[in-house]
Amino acid sequence: MKTCNASVRWFLSIVCALTSAFVAAQETKLQVAKPAVRFERDVDIPMRDGVRLRANLFRPTDVSECPVLLMRTPYGKPGDDWGEALQWCAAGYAVIAQDCRGRGASEGTWEPFRDDRADGLDTLRWLKEQPWCNGRIGMIGGSYVGWTQWAAAAEGSEYLQAIAPVVPFTHVYDDIAYPGGAFQLALAFGWGVAVGGNPIDPAQLPEQFKALPLNRWNEQFPLRLDYLRAWIEHPRRDAYWAARGIDGRYSDVRVPVLNIGGWYDIFSTQTMQSVAQVREQSGDRLVRRNQFVIMGPWAHAPSQRQVGARDFGSEAVLDLNGLQRDWFDYWLQDRPTRIEQWPAIKLFVMGENRWRDEHEWPLARTKYTSWYLHSDGAAATAQGNGRLSENEPESEPSDTYTYDPANPVPTMGGNNLVGAPIGPFDQREIEQRSDVLVYTSPPLTAPLEVTGPVKLILYVSSSAVDTDFTAKLVEVAEDGTAWNLCDGITRLRFRQSNTELQLAKPGEVYELEVELGVTSHLFPPGSRLRLEVSSSNFPRFDRNLNTADEPGTGDRWVSAEQTVFHDVGHPSRLILPVIPR
Numbered sequence: 101m102k103t104c105n106a107s108v109r110w111f112l113s114i115v116c117a118l119t120s121a122f123v124a125a126q127e128t129k130l131q132v133a134k135p136a137v138r139f140e141r142d143v144d145i146p147m148r149d150g151v152r153l154r155a156n157l158f159r160p161t162d163v164s165e166c167p168v169l170l171m172r173t174p175y176g177k178p179g180d181d182w183g184e185a186l187q188w189c190a191a192g193y194a195v196i197a198q199d200c201r202g203r204g205a206s207e208g209t210w211e212p213f214r215d216d217r218a219d220g221l222d223t224l225r226w227l228k229e230q231p232w233c234n235g236r237i238g239m240i241g242g243s244y245v246g247w248t249q250w251a252a253a254a255e256g257s258e259y260l261q262a263i264a265p266v267v268p269f270t271h272v273y274d275d276i277a278y279p280g281g282a283f284q285l286a287l288a289f290g291w292g293v294a295v296g297g298n299p300i301d302p303a304q305l306p307e308q309f310k311a312l313p314l315n316r317w318n319e320q321f322p323l324r325l326d327y328l329r330a331w332i333e334h335p336r337r338d339a340y341w342a343a344r345g346i347d348g349r350y351s352d353v354r355v356p357v358l359n360i361g362g363w364y365d366i367f368s369t370q371t372m373q374s375v376a377q378v379r380e381q382s383g384d385r386l387v388r389r390n391q392f393v394i395m396g397p398w399a400h401a402p403s404q405r406q407v408g409a410r411d412f413g414s415e416a417v418l419d420l421n422g423l424q425r426d427w428f429d430y431w432l433q434d435r436p437t438r439i440e441q442w443p444a445i446k447l448f449v450m451g452e453n454r455w456r457d458e459h460e461w462p463l464a465r466t467k468y469t470s471w472y473l474h475s476d477g478a479a480a481t482a483q484g485n486g487r488l489s490e491n492e493p494e495s496e497p498s499d500t501y502t503y504d505p506a507n508p509v510p511t512m513g514g515n516n517l518v519g520a521p522i523g524p525f526d527q528r529e530i531e532q533r534s535d536v537l538v539y540t541s542p543p544l545t546a547p548l549e550v551t552g553p554v555k556l557i558l559y560v561s562s563s564a565v566d567t568d569f570t571a572k573l574v575e576v577a578e579d580g581t582a583w584n585l586c587d588g589i590t591r592l593r594f595r596q597s598n599t600e601l602q603l604a605k606p607g608e609v610y611e612l613e614v615e616l617g618v619t620s621h622l623f624p625p626g627s628r629l630r631l632e633v634s635s636s637n638f639p640r641f642d643r644n645l646n647t648a649d650e651p652g653t654g655d656r657w658v659s660a661e662q663t664v665f666h667d668v669g670h671p672s673r674l675i676l677p678v679i680p681r
Contacts, residue, residue, distance in 0.1 A: 136161040137189045139180045142205045145198065147222045154205040155198035155223075158185040159232055167236040167261075167432035168227055169193050172220060172248035174200040174212070174295060184421075191425065192433060194232060198223060200248070211327050212292070213247070213272050213344035220252030224259035236432045240424070242266030242360075243367075243400065244295075250353070250374065254346040257354035262431035264358040264424050267400050269367045270374045271348075273341035273598075276366075277331055280615065281594030282568055283642040283651065285309055286511070287366055288331055289317060290518030296325040305519040309639035312655040332652035337598040350377040356390035358427050360420060362398025363450065363586075364407055364523045366515045369553070369617050371395065376461045379444075393461070394423070395447045395620070399515070399522045408513050408523025410583065413453045449549065450585075451575070451622035462552040462677060470673040471629060473539050473666040475499050479633075482531035482582075486539035488629050488674065498665045501535045501634070503567060505643040505657040508636035509536060513584050514572075515617065520640050527574055527582040531632065537664060539674075540576060541629040548623040552677025554586055554616040558633065559670035561610065564646035564660035565603040566593040570637045571614045573674070574630035575623055582630060588616040589641050593651075603648055609665060631674050635662055 138161050142154040156177050160166060169188055171177075177197035178185065185195040201219055202210025227233050237260055239249040246268025253263055269275035277288055286309065293300055298321040311317050318328040334340040346353075357378065361371030375391040382388050397412040398404055405416040426437035443457035471488045473479075477497030479486030486499065513525035531538050556571045572587035590612050593601040604610065623629065636643055645657035666672040 137186055141180070143196075145223055145226050147201075147208075147219055151201060151206075151208040153198055153201060153207070153219060153223065155196045156180070156182075158182070158189050158195040158197075160189045160192060160194070163192065165232050165234040166192055166194050167238065167428075168233050169195045169428065170223065170227065170237060170239045171195070171197045171241045171245055172200055172216070172223065172239075172252070173197065173241060173245045174203045174210070175244070176204050191429070193428070196227070210296075212244075212295070216248050216251040217255045217346070220248055221255040221259075224252060224256045228259055236261050238428050238432055239263040239265075242402075243268070246359075250346055253353045253355055253357070254349045255352075257352060260355045262356045262358070262428060264360070264427055266360045266402060266420075267362065267365050267367055267371065268359060268374070269370050271341075271345035271370070273337050273345065275370045277341070278335060278337070278594075278598065280589040281335075281591030281598055282589045282644070283314065283332070283335070284640065285314075285642040286519035286639040287517050289328060292325060292328050292331070293318070293321060294518070296323060296328075298323045298325070302519070306639060309519060312645075314642060314652040335651040336594075336600065350374070351381040351383070353378050354382065354384060354387050356387075356392075356431055358392045358394070358424070360394045360402055362396050362400070362402055362407075363448070363619050364397070364399040364515055366400060366517050368395075368515060369615075372461050372618055379460075391444065392442055393445045393447075394418070394420075395445065397448045397450050397453075400517050408521065408525050410524045412448070412450065415453055415455065416448060447551070447620050449551065449620050449622050451624060452549075463679060465680060466552050466677045467680060469676050469678045470671075471541065471631075471676060473631070473633075473664070473672040473674070475537075475539070475666070479537040479539060479664075480534050481536065482528065482538045482540070484538055486537055488539045488541040488631060492668075493666045493671055494668060496667045498663050498667070499537050500661065500663050501537060502659055503535055503635035503644075503646070503662050504659045505636070505645050507535075508638035508643050509533060509570070509634050511637050511640040514587050514637075514640060516640055524583045524585070527572070527584050527632065528580070531582060533634075535634055535636075537633040539631045539633070543578075543626050543628055544623055546625055547681055548629075549621070549679040549681055550585075550623065550676050551620040551679045553618050554677065555675045556588070556612075556614040556616060556631070556633075556673070557675065558590075558612045558614055558672050559609055559665040560592075560612055561607055561663045561665070562592065562604060562646075562660050563606050563662075564592075564658065565606060565648045566591070566644060567604075567646050567660045567662065568592065568635050568641070568644040569612055569614060569662075570632075570634050570641075571616055571674075572632040572637075573616055573619070574632060575621065576628040576630050578626045585621055586617040586619045587637065588614045589637060590614045591644065601651075609670065611670075629674075629676075633664055635660065
């Protein structure tokens with residue numbers, strides 16, 4: 101029997117607060133006595149190819165049939181002492197926790213993401229046929245367990261009545277592996293090694309991430325996981341990745357969705373976009389109406405007030421158990437919990453530290469505002485002369501720096517999970533590096549709210565045939581503290597398409613789009629906007645070695661001379677989603 105070893109237990113200690121499915125310590129809206137529950141261990145559920153997946157079943161003994169909540173997990177299903185399941189049973193639900201293929205007690209071969217769509221559909225069909233299921237099924241869980249909900253919904257919406265994914269993703273290529281065309285090293289390899297069963301020491305990960313070439317990275321561990329090598333061998337968005345996501349099939353999702361996420365979560369962008377895509381693509385008015393998001397100031401562990409080095413106050417803590425209870429009581433039990441009065445989006449505006457109700461994403465009243473890059477040719481470091489303003493550039497010198505893969509800019513907070521600091525941190529140490537360009541606005545004279553997707557248009561050239569350009573949006577407080585809000589990366593060879601690579605011509609000027617993700621933040625009067633531009637953010641992203649080698653195969657590098665242009669013909673600019681006040 102395959103069990104959860106120390107590595108996975110370490111990983112689970114990081115994500116233990118992903119969802120109420122794993123957290124029984126939160127206060128629930130309804131206190132109940134310990135119910136009478138029938139527990140069945142390792143129930144066989146056959147898949148279409150004959151593989152048997154096994155699940156633990158919790159059923160209230162005082163009803164013959166009831167609605168069912170399904171959790172499909174690769175992390176080891178909970179046992180008979182799972183308090184959350186007992187609470188759901190007391191409320192009239194059966195709960196079934198299933199090991200994903202090749203995990204725990206389930207048969208088959210474990211390969212992340214590959215089988216979850218088909219296995220989710222087969223499990224839903226099996227559940228529908230059980231005499232104790234009244235035909236109404238929901239799904240619960242967070243992170244990968246949120247992905248298994250979206251995967252099942254895209255295949256088998258006719259079997260589902262509602263899902264409630266917490267910090268979920270839907271497309272592995274964009275959300276986990278290659279955002280902006282760069283390999284998301286710390287997340288993909290850190291998570292992949294841990295969940296694959298290798299013993300790891302978190303303190304050693306930063307050094308292990310330096311190993312090259314990446315397509316042989318897993319050889320330093322006892323278990324050489326084939327899927328880690330495959331992720332490196334598929335740097336383009338191809339059929340391999342299409343089979344490991346919902347492949348854009350948002351119109352096939354025909355169930356009410358409650359997505360829960362955080363601005364500093366690794367999947368923050370997708371948490372917002374997935375429900376927006378269902379709302380946009382669905383031809384069913386009721387489906388469009390019943391897509392909801394709760395977005396807090398959190399990282400991968402929702403409903404916490406302290407994230408990174410910032411305290412967002414008691415307002416940041418929500419009773420997510422109670423909200424999910426209201427959600428499923430409405431859709432599966434026909435109880436009047438007023439879901440029909442919920443706003444489509446409940447978001448937390450950081451800086452102001454208040455919740456606000458909204459009705460669409462991006463917000464309809466958004467004023468996309470350009471803040472242009474300026475300098476006298478010396479924007480490197482926070483002591484340089486880089487400036488941000490709403491005035492378009494005129495005749496200005498460009499900024500240059502040297503990117504050396506042997507000395508990459510270290511990851512200092514942001515949307516991370518494994519192997520790097522998580523959340524907001526003071527960036528002033530990073531801003532002392534000569535390979536970081538810093539552009540700062542004058543102190544604001546009025547509050548400025550930025551809520552939505554943030555993008556940078558950047559005109560660049562490089563001495564290399566391939567390289568990266570990174571960007572980070574920062575709030576500079578009146579005391580000088582520089583808080584990171586969101587960031588992104590673009591790999592030059594994937595500047596036009598993530599399906600085909602195109603090497604650059606050294607010295608040629610290119611216009612790049614760098615997606616910085618999503619945020620909601622109120623800049624107070626006296627604070628300043630800041631943009632950092634560089635070419636590395638390691639180990640969140642792998643180091644670009646600045647060569648023509650196929651991604652992941654190289655073990656040699658060269659330094660690159662980078663140039664950022666901001667003049668009349670090359671108006672580099674930060675595009676902010678400003679919300680009028």
